[in-house]
Amino acid sequence: MSRITIKDVAKKAKVSVGTVSRIINGEKNVTKENLQKVSKAIEELGYVPNTYARGLVSGKTKSISIIVPMIRTDFYDRLINSVDKTLLRKGYESSIFPLLSEYRLKKFLEKSSILYHSDGILMSSLPVNKLFKEGKVPTDKPVILLDMESEYYDCVYIDNYEIGKIAAKILIEKTDNILVFTFIEPENIFTSGVFERRVKGFENILNQNSIHFSKKNIFHSELNLHYALNEALSVLKKVQKFPVGFFATTDLFGYGIILAAKNLGMEVGKDVFIVGVDGQPWTEDIGLTTIKQPIEEMSDLATNILLDRIYSKYSVSSRKSIKFDPIVVRRTSA
Amino acid sequence: MSRITIKDVAKKAKVSVGTVSRIINGEKNVTKENLQKVSKAIEELGYVPNTYARGLVSGKTKSISIIVPMIRTDFYDRLINSVDKTLLRKGYESSIFPLLSEYRLKKFLEKSSILYHSDGILMSSLPVNKLFKEGKVPTDKPVILLDMESEYYDCVYIDNYEIGKIAAKILIEKTDNILVFTFIEPENIFTSGVFERRVKGFENILNQNSIHFSKKNIFHSELNLHYALNEALSVLKKVQKFPVGFFATTDLFGYGIILAAKNLGMEVGKDVFIVGVDGQPWTEDIGLTTIKQPIEEMSDLATNILLDRIYSKYSVSSRKSIKFDPIVVRRTSA
DNA sequence: CTGTTAGCGCTTTCAG
DNA sequence: CTGAAAGCGCTAACAG
Numbered sequence: 001m002s003r004i005t006i007k008d009v010a011k012k013a014k015v016s017v018g019t020v021s022r023i024i025n026g027e028k029n030v031t032k033e034n035l036q037k038v039s040k041a042i043e044e045l046g047y048v049p050n051t052y053a054r055g056l057v058s059g060k061t062k063s064i065s066i067i068v069p070m071i072r073t074d075f076y077d078r079l080i081n082s083v084d085k086t087l088l089r090k091g092y093e094s095s096i097f098p099l100l101s102e103y104r105l106k107k108f109l110e111k112s113s114i115l116y117h118s119d120g121i122l123m124s125s126l127p128v129n130k131l132f133k134e135g136k137v138p139t140d141k142p143v144i145l146l147d148m149e150s151e152y153y154d155c156v157y158i159d160n161y162e163i164g165k166i167a168a169k170i171l172i173e174k175t176d177n178i179l180v181f182t183f184i185e186p187e188n189i190f191t192s193g194v195f196e197r198r199v200k201g202f203e204n205i206l207n208q209n210s211i212h213f214s215k216k217n218i219f220h221s222e223l224n225l226h227y228a229l230n231e232a233l234s235v236l237k238k239v240q241k242f243p244v245g246f247f248a249t250t251d252l253f254g255y256g257i258i259l260a261a262k263n264l265g266m267e268v269g270k271d272v273f274i275v276g277v278d279g280q281p282w283t284e285d286i287g288l289t290t291i292k293q294p295i296e297e298m299s300d301l302a303t304n305i306l307l308d309r310i311y312s313k314y315s316v317s318s319r320k321s322i323k324f325d326p327i328v329v330r331r332t333s334a
Numbered sequence: 335m336s337r338i339t340i341k342d343v344a345k346k347a348k349v350s351v352g353t354v355s356r357i358i359n360g361e362k363n364v365t366k367e368n369l370q371k372v373s374k375a376i377e378e379l380g381y382v383p384n385t386y387a388r389g390l391v392s393g394k395t396k397s398i399s400i401i402v403p404m405i406r407t408d409f410y411d412r413l414i415n416s417v418d419k420t421l422l423r424k425g426y427e428s429s430i431f432p433l434l435s436e437y438r439l440k441k442f443l444e445k446s447s448i449l450y451h452s453d454g455i456l457m458s459s460l461p462v463n464k465l466f467k468e469g470k471v472p473t474d475k476p477v478i479l480l481d482m483e484s485e486y487y488d489c490v491y492i493d494n495y496e497i498g499k500i501a502a503k504i505l506i507e508k509t510d511n512i513l514v515f516t517f518i519e520p521e522n523i524f525t526s527g528v529f530e531r532r533v534k535g536f537e538n539i540l541n542q543n544s545i546h547f548s549k550k551n552i553f554h555s556e557l558n559l560h561y562a563l564n565e566a567l568s569v570l571k572k573v574q575k576f577p578v579g580f581f582a583t584t585d586l587f588g589y590g591i592i593l594a595a596k597n598l599g600m601e602v603g604k605d606v607f608i609v610g611v612d613g614q615p616w617t618e619d620i621g622l623t624t625i626k627q628p629i630e631e632m633s634d635l636a637t638n639i640l641l642d643r644i645y646s647k648y649s650v651s652s653r654k655s656i657k658f659d660p661i662v663v664r665r666t667s668a
Numbered sequence: 669c670t671g672t673t674a675g676c677g678c679t680t681t682c683a684g
Numbered sequence: 685c686t687g688a689a690a691g692c693g694c695t696a697a698c699a700g
Binding site: 015016017018024029030031034053055056057058059224 | 669670671672673675676677678
């Protein structure tokens with residue numbers, strides 16, 4: 001514990017604690033002189049405000065909690081980075097709470113969890129309705145959902161059904177032998193269902209255009225390149241009719257298919273067409289056509305909305321639900 | 335914010351706030367009757383203690399911070415899980431702070447970071463000396479280091495130099511054509527140097543036994559199977575003299591080498607010998623001989639020491655530095 | 669623009 | 685074993 005309190009600073013700077021408080025909270029109405037004296041005292045004493053005291057009186061900690069299913073994937077790296085950058089500008093800090101296991105979730109179900117000791121919660125890609133009783137996060141703090149919808153909370157999301165539809169529209173112009181490469185989320189409470197929705201949207205367009213498509217046309221991979229590559233190799237070897245079109249429900253799978261195709265001497269963009277999803281930066285290098293999710297923009301917006309809620313800039317009743325449009329990025333693969 | 339305070343509970347249970355406080359803090363000296371009344375009131379009111387108020391007066395939050403360079407690798411998954419299980423038993427909760435970027439680190443350099451608003455800090459696999467000025471974490475809270483050493487803090491670690499030596503001793507009994515597969519950590523402040531130490535220890539034994547070994551015998555891979563497999567394939571194709579021995583500085587690379595060897599029709603344990611590091615559970619399935627790090631045991635111990643420090647069970651001066659021995663797990667690969 | 673002061677909700681003496 | 689009361693360090697309202 002820092003033994004140095006606001007009183008010490010006040011004494012040293014020869015002002016009142018009120019003035020010090022105002023200064024450390026960035027209020028404008030302070031004389032330059034006092035500002036200087038106090039800043040100097042803070043510096044010399046190495047004073048750092050006690051967050052507990054602050055939290056106790058104002059209920060604010062200048063921090064927000066980010067809940068994500070995992071980290072260290074392109075998607076969440078970008079998301080966390082964007083959120084953090086926005087927060088930093090406003091003097092906020094984030095704590096990341098990866099929902100690694102069911103037993104970790106149990107803690108998060110409790111109102112007392114440290115998770116809720118921040119000024120607001122930003123949750124991404126998690127099924128609130130399944131996770132929390134009545135779909136309600138056990139806190140009175142502002143909550144915003146990213147990459148998912150809910151009837152209770154502000155949310156910023158993209159329509160995954162729509163993504164599938166767009167992908168289908170691109171591919172049916174190229175061929176009618178169409179396959180899907182997707183990820184089967186383990187069926188548990190964490191299942192977000194995004195991959196499934198993408199496939200559903202995709203099927204919808206195919207059906208509309210009476211293109212033959214059955215469960216047999218759907219192949220699965222784990223979320224790692226090695227696995228995707230192997231699977232793609234084995235699938236491609238069996239393909240009878242070219243050109244063949246692939247809907248890769250995430251860019252990573254598209255990458256695997258490209259690698260496999262090249263390995264087998266097939267020409268991407270001619271023998272094999274591929275549409276990925278996410279719009280990862282590296283898709284450019286490999287020429288993958290992809291349906292981009294504007295992750296950075298979405299994250300920024302979500303963060304700003306959350307911050308505005310914290311400052312009660314909106315009336316309680318006005319729930320914000322913002323849907324982003326997927327962006328088609330055409331490259332050589334389709 | 336929970337509008338319900340300890341006063342409400344006291345009123346409802348018809349006791350004083352002191353009594354309620356004692357009960358929620360698990361003190362023994364309370365009559366059964368009061369215990370019951372209060373528990374009932376707490377239940378009915380849905381009371382949850384205000385952490386800020388608690389922290390303000392006692393300085394304790396019943397939470398600890400885990401700092402790791404990343405998550406979602408076998409190593410950190412196991413580490414975090416073990417720590418969390420131990421904490422749970424003691425009524426503690428953890429916040430995970432992955433050190434994803436330099437700019438995140440900057441926040442952690444500040445005393446005021448939310449990171450230090452817990453009762454203690456457990457840091458793993460990070461070079462404290464490079465990261466923090468004078469090698470000191472900017473907090474007065476107890477700090478324990480896992481998987482690394484330091485002169486200031488309690489630490490629980492394993493000697494990576496020793497790991498390399500053990501691996502070498504196993505391999506030189508099999509062959510004198512010896513190669514190393516390792517990971518080059520990007521040279522930045524996060525660089526822990528563990529891989530390098532493993533290789534150094536390895537070289538030491540080889541030199542001692544006058545076995546030819548130069549930088550040309552060292553190959554690099556990224557920490558993913560796909561990459562390791564490809565690299566192993568290209569290396570194995572060029573090998574002139576069999577049997578060949580590989581020191582894989584992490585099990586993942588050992589996996590890649592096994593896959594590559596099989597792919598090329600070589601027999602693991604006869605044409606190709608491999609020793610991995612970490613002792614991941616899945617090494618059993620693939621028959622990889624490995625030098626095991628007892629991650630779970632180390633994590634448990636570290637957590638318990640940290641908790642003991644929080645309860646001031648040790649004198650301030652007695653720094654604990656606990657070195658674990660690597661465990662050799664022999665399987666078919668060497 | 670600044671100083672004074674009343675709490676925020678809790679733990680922790682201290683009497684009884 | 686329990687109740688009363690004194691703060692923990694800070695913010696915010698108020699008076700000046």
